[in-house]
Amino acid sequence: KSGFISIIGRPNVGKSTFLNRVIGQKIAIMSDKPQTTRNKVQGVLTTDDSQMIFIDTPGIHKPKHKLGDFMLKVSKNTLREVDVIMFMVNAEQKLGKGDEFILEMLAGNPTPVFLVINKIDAIHPDELMGIIESYKERYDFAEIVPISALQGNNVENLLVTLAKYL
Ligand code: GDP
Numbered sequence: 447k448s449g450f451i452s453i454i455g456r457p458n459v460g461k462s463t464f465l466n467r468v469i470g471q472k473i474a475i476m477s478d479k480p481q482t483t484r485n486k487v488q489g490v491l492t493t494d495d496s497q498m499i500f501i502d503t504p505g506i507h508k509p510k511h512k513l514g515d516f517m518l519k520v521s522k523n524t525l526r527e528v529d530v531i532m533f534m535v536n537a538e539q540k541l542g543k544g545d546e547f548i549l550e551m552l553a554g555n556p557t558p559v560f561l562v563i564n565k566i567d568a569i570h571p572d573e574l575m576g577i578i579e580s581y582k583e584r585y586d587f588a589e590i591v592p593i594s595a596l597q598g599n600n601v602e603n604l605l606v607t608l609a610k611y612l
């Protein structure tokens with residue numbers, strides 16, 4: 447099985463940390479180059495039975511100028527063509543404006559969306575249920591997966607679940 451995965455989410459939620467963990471140092475450094483209008487491959491994860499191609503989808507924030515407008519259109523089209531969208535959020539932060547903007551942008555998109563709640567190492571386990579509920583009422587996620595990209599908690603399970611959608 448082989449397929450394309452787009453990781454989206456506000457800055458600092460842990461997207462690069464996740465890619466670092468699953469693919470390796472070199473690639474995530476590449477992805478931290480300035481944004482371009484082109485969607486680019488951030489890394490490829492090859493396992494025994496699957497190949498996951500992670501695609502950078504720049505411009506997923508409120509456009510401030512015409513180029514931003516164009517980038518958002520390119521990104522929206524990309525999100526229709528990938529196999530899975532990983533929407534990553536920070537467990538430490540409440541659902542904010544930046545998340546709202548992304549959720550509005552995803553509305554009507556036929557691609558399955560994973561809600562990946564990152565940084566669960568930084569919260570009390572009792573808080574997780576409330577976080578899940580607040581997102582659940584905003585979007586019909588295909589899967590909701592709490593992880594710690596930094597410590598590796600549940601990352602393997604996320605990869606196994608992703609592979610089912612390829
Ligand atoms: P990006 O902007 O979405 O690519 O976010 P980064 O991967 O650059 O991470 C932003 C910050 O969050 C860094 O200081 C990371 O070390 C930290 N971070 C990422 N994942 C985790 C996590 O699972 N737990 C904790 N506690 N911190 C994390």
Ligand code: MG
Binds near residue numbers: 461462463
């Ligand atoms: Mg990053």
